[in-house]
Amino acid sequence: MADTKAPAVQLTEQLVTDVLATIDREREREIIARRFGLFDRKETLEQIGEMLGITRERVRQLEKTVVTRLKASAEQGVLPHIVEFQAQVIAILDDIGEVARVSELANKLSKTTNREEQARIAFLSLLSPELVVVHEDDNFYYSVGIKKVRDEKALKAETVKLIAVIKQLGEPKAIDDIAKAADISDSKQAAALASTSKSLATLNGRWGLVKWPMVNPKNIRDKIYVILKENGKQMHFNEIAEAIKDSDFKRKDVTTQAIHNELIKDKRFVLIGRGIYALKEWGYEKGTVSDVIADILRDAGEPLHRDEIVKRVLKSRFVKETTILLNLQGKPQFKRVAKATYTLAE
Secondary structure, three states: OOOEEEEEHHHEEEEEEHOOOOOOOOOHHHHHHHHOOOOOOOOHHHHHHHHHHHOOOHHHHHHHHHHHHHHHHHHHOOOEEEHHHHHHHHHHHHHHHHEEEEHHHHHOOOOOOOOHHHHHHHHHHHOOEEEEEOOOOOOEEEEEEEOOOOOOHHHHHHHHHHHHHHHHOOOOOEEHHHHHHHHOOOHHHHHHHHEEOEEEEEEOEEEOOOOOOOOOOOOOOHHHOOOOOOOOOOOOOHHHHHHOOOOOOOOOOEEEEHHHHHHHHHOOOEEEEEEEEEEEOOOOOOOOHHEEEEEEEHHHHOOHHHHHHHHHHOOOOOOOOOHHHHHHHOOOEEEEEEOEEEOOOO
């Protein structure tokens, strides 16, 4: 695909300026610029009405009339730059899955992805007859798609279906697996659709519900959980700290002490050795070495040789053998009943 970045960097702001120049009345230009946040933050109907000395309803009417007129001009091919802009966006969308969030389009089109840049791209897309715009709400991000592929209703319906499939899968999965389960032939399209939803998130190549810590860790504890889960085995808290610093998490500037504190507080994590933690869901239980020995003897229902006790303790604790033997010999709840053989004193 041809390089689409350089022209847009130079022209995006100018494109909007030229489009606004086709609006005869200054008041209407002001309304459109402020309502869409083309050069500054977006403003409400009330704010604009107060500034212009008209009612909020009149502002709404003028906005709707002007946008309708601009769309008609774009349909007729007489609105400046729309044809070129539209072709550029479609080329990008063809390459990344036929739909994308406005923030991603801004990243592809420009060197800057600030609020005004995204607002200008959204505005120009809204006027483009071959593009479909999904307006931001509680469920969707501001997104743009290719109209001939999906209209807004179809785009939302497919995304909702994708969410339902992920819920049914019950855990984060690679997009190839999700696409197959959702009967979508192109995993790139599945990822593009998923990216438009505020109900979904992705991390380390897997997609899931935004409420799942494995794809959307919201605090230090969630990030620790993700690191341990990804590693698949116990880790020292220093290792966890380093892994978080090397991760793709948005915020990873946390101290080793803060991580250690969270490991101690959260019931999902079990201390199984000196500074070594594992996940409770792997079958580990909280407790001291003597607690583990007591559970082993209680479950056995009979005295056990110290070697067997050591063997069983080491399955759930990363400690030295001498630590286990010291607990056996020095704790009053254990009683030696034969040579190197122990049971519970009770």
